[in-house]
Amino acid sequence: MDRGRPRLRAARGTQGSGTVDTTGLTADCANCFGLCCVALAFTRPAGFAADKAAGEPCGHLSPAHTCDIHGRLRESGWPGCTVYECFGAGQKVSQVTFGGIGWRESADKGAAMFAALPVMRQLHELLWYLAEVRSVPAAAPLHSAAAAAAERIEALTGARPQALADLDVAAERAVVGELLGRVSTTVRDRVPGxxxxxxxxxxxxxxxxxxxxxxxxxxxxxxxxxxxxxxxxxxxxxxxxxxxxxxxxxxxxxxxxxxxxxxxxxxxxxxxxxxxxxxxxxxxxxx
Known part of the structure; x- marks a missing residue:
């Protein structure tokens, strides 16, 4: 579902080119089953016009997994929708992890799919940061480490549903976070003053x-x-x-x-x- 959020520019480039390769890391709502509109909880303080429990479909989600107010979310009182980005996790869970079988058709009514989405989103967010690292010329000494980390995280995204649900994603974030910290120091140390x-x-x-x-x-x-x-x-x-x-x-x-x-x-x-x-x-x- 196109939530009207700012687009992350999908672009490919060679390592250190200054162009972030976001292939597969931006939302493709046409190949998702509206997972973020069902799996996530909505609350009024967070920018939603109505509260919604996790696992409950949003009232604006159509049978075709599209949003009937996507072009006017902010003016309709749903700005929280416009600040969410799955980094491509929605279509990965929908089409790869669960092989194109939607939550409405699944035996558990999507419970396993909804559990996988937040884990996949965090892994894809890490892949986004690692892709950025490999685009920054000043971070060249750490490009190979970032590529290796991305290969490891990418392998995790291919896990079966239960393995995804059991993954210690906080530990993975900590490992990548340490690398991103080194990148930050390397880049910022080049700034005068x-x-x-x-x-x-x-x-x-x-x-x-x-x-x-x-x-x-x-x-x-x-x-x-x-x-x-x-x-x-x-x-x-x-x-x-x-x-x-x-x-x-x-x-x-x-x-x-x-x-x-x-x-x-x-x-x-x-x-x-x-x-x-x-x-x-x-x-x-x-x-």
């Missing part, structure tokens, strides 16, 4: 308009409602940063590390916001 380290910082509502944060680490930081208008965020590590309602109008995020479409969709920006080449401007941002 002092590089602020605000990992995990509580910067909710912070007034950082025009701040010079080039090469900073904002990994895991809380930036809800922060004012980053016109800020220099080039080569800044934004892995896991909470950008809900963050004002990025006019900010420069060129070369920002580990930034994703869902983070941008949760933030505010405009035509003057500069983004990494592999990320598209969210459609709801102001002109």
């Amino acid at each position: 002092r590089r602020p380290d605000r990992r995990g910082a509580d910067l909710a509502g912070a007034r950082l308009r025009g701040a010079g944060l080039r090469g900073a680490s904002l990994r895991g930081s809380l930036l809800i409602g922060a004012d980053l208008r016109g800020a220099d965020l080039r080569e800044t590590d934004l892995l896991g940063a909470d950008l809900r309602d963050t004002d990025l109008r006019g900010a420069d995020l060129t070369g920002a590390l580990f930034l994703t479409g869902p983070q941008l969709a949760a933030a505010r920006g405009d035509a003057a916001t500069r983004l990494p080449a592999h990320l598209a401007r969210p459609p709801h941002w102001t002109a």
Whole structure:
């Protein structure tokens, strides 16, 4: 189901070319059974017009697994839908893990499929980050390590349903996270001058308009409602940063590390916001 979210640009490139190879890592809703609309729980505080339990189909999901309000989600009170990205996990679970048999036709009414989706999504998100690493020339010393890690994670995505459900995905995230940390340090060390380290910082509502944060680490930081208008965020590590309602109008995020479409969709920006080449401007941002 096309949720109207910002598109992650699917592009292929050679290692170190600056082009992120996102093949298979962007949502292909036409080849999914609307899994995110069923498997996930919805709550009003998270940006949904109605609460929904995990495993319960959304009331807007059609029998053909499409959304009947996908073109007007935000104005209909469903902005939470527009900030979700499965990184291609939906179609992988639908077409590969379960061989094209939908949850409506399965004997367990989709229970195993719904359990596999969040695990697959996390694995695909890791593959997205590792693909990004291999596109960054400054991270060349770690390209081979990233390729090896991607090969291992890719193998895990081919596991059978029960093996997926039993996978210690937190341990896999920790291993890849350590590598991403080394990449971050390698890239940011090339940035001239002092590089602020605000990992995990509580910067909710912070007034950082025009701040010079080039090469900073904002990994895991809380930036809800922060004012980053016109800020220099080039080569800044934004892995896991909470950008809900963050004002990025006019900010420069060129070369920002580990930034994703869902983070941008949760933030505010405009035509003057500069983004990494592999990320598209969210459609709801102001002109």
